[in-house]
Amino acid sequence: MTTLWLTRIIPNLQNQQARRDFRNAVDLHYSVMKLFPDNIGDEARKQLGILFRAETTPQGTYLLLQSRTRPNLDILPAEYGSADSRPLTPLLDALRPGLPVRYRIDASAVRKPRKSMQQLYNLKPIVALTGPAAIEWWERQAEQAGLKLNTTHATRMDAASGVKAQDKQRVHNARTRFEGDALIEDPDLLRQRIADGIGRGKAFGCGLLSLAPAGPAQ
Known part of the structure; x- marks a missing residue:
């Protein structure tokens, strides 16, 4: 890698x-x-x-x-x-199955409703998730990244926003901070997801997953 x-x-x-x-x-x-x-x-x-x-x-x-x-x-x-x-490298090389870690990520938790749902409920093409729906989104992402979550604390953050200089397009990425404790299940998959980032808005401050060693799981 x-x-x-x-x-x-x-x-x-x-x-x-x-x-x-x-x-x-x-x-x-x-x-x-x-x-x-x-x-x-x-x-x-x-x-x-x-x-x-x-x-x-x-x-x-x-x-x-x-x-x-x-x-x-x-x-x-x-x-x-x-x-x-x-x-x-030292942190990534130390990852192994069953290792307890603390995690933090500011992520843009969203879903894309089907077109029929958009029309029926007048929804936007991309809907920001909050509360339990955002936590469920993160739980799926964590599982797909090789993490088994033990605890999750979610904090709604100010959106990552601004205006692009080239085309004056407005950027607005809703953000939620997820942090807590987890166990590593698949180190190779986790290393790849750390490198690639998770979710949308990676160019504007979302998707960086940080890990730190934690004490033994209780």
Whole structure:
């Protein structure tokens, strides 16, 4: 498997561009993509395996960025903030069946109603899920990723939104944060889903699955 890199960027929120990026998912996407080669062609984000998630904690705000290619952090603007990268290889190599882990993901939980249902109930082509329906969606995704969930806590997040510069198309991806404890059932499948991301909106801060070792399951 290609090496995955995990980068942590701690923004200087006194910097105008950093403040703008962390308020707008589209601007953040553009800033992230600038850290990588620009000659990849179509579906560059997918080919480079770029996924990211903004975190706000009592200690401050930061960005987690995962990619198949190490980003060029020298491209970050002066006074944008601090950053460092490290390979995810030790974590991924340690995954084994039955290993207890903690997980976190900001995901866009949605469903696509059949056209007959759309017409009957005047539904949009893509419907955002919340509450128990969102949790059921995540349970299916986790099972398909080789995880057996023990606990799940779901928190509805602000949508990942913004306006694309090229065509002025508005981006709006509903987000739910899922976190809890799980056991690994299929390490190979899990490694692949970590690399690929889960769900929609991967270009705008959704789909990055993070794992950390947990204590023995009770």
